[in-house]
Amino acid sequence: RAPGLLGGLNSENAGPNDLRGFRVKLVLLGDSGVGKSCIVLRFVRGQFDPTSKVTVGASFLSQTMALEDSTTVKFEIWDTAGQERYAALAPLYYRGAAVAVVVYDITSPESFSKARYWVKELQKHGSPNIVMALVGNKADLQENREVSVQDAVDYAEKNGMFFIETSAKTADNINKLFECFVSHRDFPLDGEIQ
Numbered sequence: 001r002a003p004g005l006l007g008g009l010n011s012e013n014a015g016p017n018d019l020r021g022f023r024v025k026l027v028l029l030g031d032s033g034v035g036k037s038c039i040v041l042r043f044v045r046g047q048f049d050p051t052s053k054v055t056v057g058a059s060f061l062s063q064t065m066a067l068e069d070s071t072t073v074k075f076e077i078w079d080t081a082g083q084e085r086y087a088a089l090a091p092l093y094y095r096g097a098a099v100a101v102v103v104y105d106i107t108s109p110e111s112f113s114k115a116r117y118w119v120k121e122l123q124k125h126g127s128p129n130i131v132m133a134l135v136g137n138k139a140d141l142q143e144n145r146e147v148s149v150q151d152a153v154d155y156a157e158k159n160g161m162f163f164i165e166t167s168a169k170t171a172d173n174i175n176k177l178f179e180c181f182v183s184h185r186d187f188p189l190d191g192e193i194q
């Protein structure tokens with residue numbers, strides 16, 4: 001099984017807020033081909049369908065997540081669909097984002113190094129309180145693994161990020177990825193979240 005969630009976030013200064021009842025802008029970042037669209041499709045539609053590319057340019061899908069206490073969180077998920085190359089898009093893309101999900105492919109060290117680049121970009125352009133998750137996707141391809149869990153954990157901890165490995169193909173940890181944000185209690189509830 002893919003490794004589960006790890007800490008890495010400081011709960012000492014946790015505020016009174018969590019995401020129940022809120023609308024949350026979540027941006028996806030990562031190399032082309034790591035599985036960003038497939039992760040979203042798996043979460044939103046419960047399917048794995050690599051042929052249905054829904055994303056053309058920067059677009060978003062929303063998904064309302066029902067919680068056990070019968071409240072909801074509505075994620076507005078932004079997927080760049082490769083447009084992240086255009087620097088001009090960055091300020092608009094990051095604006096108001098409470099959550100950033102940075103995805104790499106566990107079989108591709110290049111995509112891991114690209115993920116580290118995106119984290120730096122987020123640290124530069126994102127809200128200072130943005131909550132970041134590092135996601136190693138394609139965890140079903142264990143035999144082709146080229147990025148170790150330890151390297152990813154070390155990096156995530158150093159940068160105060162959640163870390164999780166997922167598989168959009170098998171659905172492993174996909175819901176868990178989104179659930180982890182719900183219970184995080186120190187969100188910046190400002191900007192476009194209302």
Ligand code: GDP
Pocket residue numbers: 030031032033034035036037038039050137138139140141166167168169170
């Ligand atoms: P994006 O460019 O980051 O949006 O990547 P896509 O979602 O288009 O996925 C790129 C390719 O990776 C697709 O052909 C998928 O079949 C494949 N893929 C995505 N997620 C997984 C996964 O979890 N496991 C495996 N084995 N393949 C995946």
